[in-house]
Amino acid sequence: MAELRYVSTRGSAPELGFADAMLTALAADGGLYLPDHWPALDPALFDAGLGYAELAEAVMWPFVEGSIERPAFAAIVSAAYGTFDVDDVAPLVEVDDDIWMLELFHGPTLAFKDIALQLLGRLFDHELGARGQRVTIVGATSGDTGSAAIEACRDREAIDIVILHPAGRVSEVQRRQMTTVDASNVHNVAVDGTFDDCQDLVKAMFADELFRKRMRLSAVNSINWARVMAQIVYYVWGATKLGRPLSYAVPTGNFGNVFAGEAARRMGLPVERFVVASNRNDILTRFFSSGCLEISDVHPTLSPSMDIQVSSNLERLLFEIYERDGAAVAELLTAFRANGAAALDPSCFSRLDEHWVGTRLDDEETLAVMAGVYRDSNTLIDPHTAVGLGAARRFRAAIESPIVVMATADPAKFPDAVESATGVRPALPKRMADLHERPERYAEIAVDLHAVERHIEKVIRG
Ligand SMILES: *Cc1c(COP(=O)(O)O)cnc(C)c1O
Numbered sequence: 001m002a003e004l005r006y007v008s009t010r011g012s013a014p015e016l017g018f019a020d021a022m023l024t025a026l027a028a029d030g031g032l033y034l035p036d037h038w039p040a041l042d043p044a045l046f047d048a049g050l051g052y053a054e055l056a057e058a059v060m061w062p063f064v065e066g067s068i069e070r071p072a073f074a075a076i077v078s079a080a081y082g083t084f085d086v087d088d089v090a091p092l093v094e095v096d097d098d099i100w101m102l103e104l105f106h107g108p109t110l111a112f113k114d115i116a117l118q119l120l121g122r123l124f125d126h127e128l129g130a131r132g133q134r135v136t137i138v139g140a141t142s143g144d145t146g147s148a149a150i151e152a153c154r155d156r157e158a159i160d161i162v163i164l165h166p167a168g169r170v171s172e173v174q175r176r177q178m179t180t181v182d183a184s185n186v187h188n189v190a191v192d193g194t195f196d197d198c199q200d201l202v203k204a205m206f207a208d209e210l211f212r213k214r215m216r217l218s219a220v221n222s223i224n225w226a227r228v229m230a231q232i233v234y235y236v237w238g239a240t241k242l243g244r245p246l247s248y249a250v251p252t253g254n255f256g257n258v259f260a261g262e263a264a265r266r267m268g269l270p271v272e273r274f275v276v277a278s279n280r281n282d283i284l285t286r287f288f289s290s291g292c293l294e295i296s297d298v299h300p301t302l303s304p305s306m307d308i309q310v311s312s313n314l315e316r317l318l319f320e321i322y323e324r325d326g327a328a329v330a331e332l333l334t335a336f337r338a339n340g341a342a343a344l345d346p347s348c349f350s351r352l353d354e355h356w357v358g359t360r361l362d363d364e365e366t367l368a369v370m371a372g373v374y375r376d377s378n379t380l381i382d383p384h385t386a387v388g389l390g391a392a393r394r395f396r397a398a399i400e401s402p403i404v405v406m407a408t409a410d411p412a413k414f415p416d417a418v419e420s421a422t423g424v425r426p427a428l429p430k431r432m433a434d435l436h437e438r439p440e441r442y443a444e445i446a447v448d449l450h451a452v453e454r455h456i457e458k459v460i461r462g
Contacts, residue, residue: 003066006033006225009319010333011326018067019127022120022226023135025219031326032315033225035063038266046240052089053081055240056119056233063229068126076126080118083108085429090115090234092241092404095373099392101385101407102238109177110410110429111305112257113148115234116227120220121152121159128158135218136460137161138205140198143170144305144409146188147177149220154183160460162187164198164452167444173413173428173435180438187459188442189452197447204449211453215460222256223312231260236269238404245270249392249405251277251384252284253306255313257406262317265355272401276358277391279303279366284311288358291349294341302363302383302417305409318344321351361390369393370421380411380418380426 006021010031016024021033039062045055057077064073081089085106094100107114128135137159139149146163153161163178167190179188191198206212206219220227239246248271250258258274265271278285279301287293295309315333322328322345336342361369369386373379381389385407392403411418412426419425428435443459445451 004035004037004039004063007036007324007326008033009315009326010330012330018064018226022123022224023127023218025221025224029326029330031319031330032223032313034316034319035225038263039063041236041264041268043268045236046243050240051087052233052237053078055237056081056230059233059236060229064123068123072126076122077119080122083114083118085431090237092238095377095379095389095405096393096396098402099389099396100238100242100402100404101381101389102234102404103407104234105382105407105410105413107148108151108431109144109147110413110432111144111148112231112406112408113144114151116230117148117152117220119230120224120226121149121156123226124153124218124220125156125158134158134160134216136215136456137218137220138164138202138456139219139221140164140195140202141170141178142166142195142304142307143174144413145221147174150178150181150186150188152220154181154186156185160185160187162189162456162460164189164191164201166190166195166198167192169194171414171416173415176435176438176440177432179440179442180435182438182441187456189455190442190444191447191452192444193447201447201449201452205453205456208449208453215456222254228256228260228263228313228316231257232264232267235261235264235271239264239269239271242402242404244402245272246401247271247273247275247395247399247403249275249277249388249395249403251303251306251388251391251406251408253308253311255284255311255317257408259313259316262320262355266320271355273395273399273403274356275388275391275395275399275403276356277388278358278360279306279387280360280362281307281309282358282360283309284314285358285360287314288352288356291344291346291352292341293336293344295336302366302414303387305384306387318348321348323348357395359391359394361387365390367417367421370418374422374424380422380424381407382409382411382414383417383421384408384414386421
């Protein structure tokens with residue numbers, strides 16, 4: 001079969017191979033990369049009784065073929081999933097009658113982002129090593145992404161990583177997961193400002209062309225195609241475990257997780273419905289009921305990783321329902337950026353109907369779900385997972401197939417919310433039990449582009 005090429009959702013950037021699409025992340029026309037066609041899943045995968053890493057290698061191979069040798073890829077996949085606490089990587093457990101949870105949080109930083117980032121750090125390192133290059137990965141975090149990216153990049157030879165977080169505005173567990181990593185290529189900066197200030201600083205560094213080239217800046221944020229690719233695997237995994245058509249309920253922020261499910265469906269996975277679950281920040285719920293994208297303010301909630309108004313990966317779904325007309329997608333999103341609102345073409349909106357529903361839970365409903373699960377089955381769940389489970393229950397009667405809820409974080413990552421719902425404070429898992437004793441390392445810097453750039457040059461170039 002011919003090697004896949006990657007095309008931009010805005011239709012005017014050059015096509016790239018896998019490795020270039022991964023290292024570039026954002027296409028030159030502002031779009032996101034997608035494969036030029038969807039490879040079909042091999043039906044034999046469903047009867048083969050493969051372990052997670054073996055399934056991952058088989059599902060992802062068509063996407064990377066031509067960029068890496070098969071044995072090297074197999075070794076990287078196996079090392080990535082060897083860092084998980086359970087052999088199964090992503091265990092499937094039943095919660096209610098025909099509602100299941102797929103536990104995606106057994107990786108090093110206790111949230112589902114490890115599944116993609118553990119792979120991505122190693123793929124970056126391999127490719128850069130082959131090219132004899134180094135990069136500086138720069139990112140801003142409001143919590144989970146920073147620690148997952150740091151764990152993925154620590155001790156990698158070809159990578160330095162710098163993560164900016166807003167000083168005093170991330171939880172202590174989240175901060176310590178970043179600042180106690182003892183590796184010479186990891187650099188944390190506490191910015192004396194908000195998360196938006198951090199994000200603006202990162203954008204400004206990328207826009208400073210001299211700095212960007214001198215430091216070879218790169219990014220591993222959720223628009224990177226390789227992250228979506230890695231997430232396709234667990235949708236297939238859940239289906240092989242259940243062995244029948246199914247639906248997925250997904251607590252959603254940037255839409256990267258649930259879009260990976262749509263990719264799996266387009267590859268032939270029998271998915272009946274996607275239930276897109278939001279917290280009070282409900283632009284997606286409104287979108288799936290009206291076909292209109294309309295921005296509003298971001299409200300802080302108990303599920304902070306979903307406190308997002310502009311879900312960047314939605315662009316990938318729009319590209320598919322506009323039948324891959326990049327110019328039409330670019331026009332729609334330009335209007336959305338300019339006006340804060342845009343309506344889908346009605347014939348495209350009707351293509352969504354069958355497979356997509358959206359719903360939202362506020363904080364009180366989220367706490368009630370957490371309390372109920374603890375009362376009925378003595379199980380603690382995190383607030384993001386609770387939003388997914390509450391959404392699944394609302395659609396239980398309307399959907400024929402079993403519903404699998406994506407359990408995206410370990411309850412120990414959000415101890416305050418869990419305690420206020422259940423009265424029980426979850427303990428950190430063994431691998432992190434001494435987190436509060438480990439020494440921290442980070443710099444504190446004002447919201448000042450030049451000060452941050454000077455600091456980065458100094459710590460990396462010495
Ligand atoms: C990032 C994150 C989400 C949202 O995932 P998206 O891919 O951005 O939709 C949900 N739950 C948790 C715990 C997360 O860390």
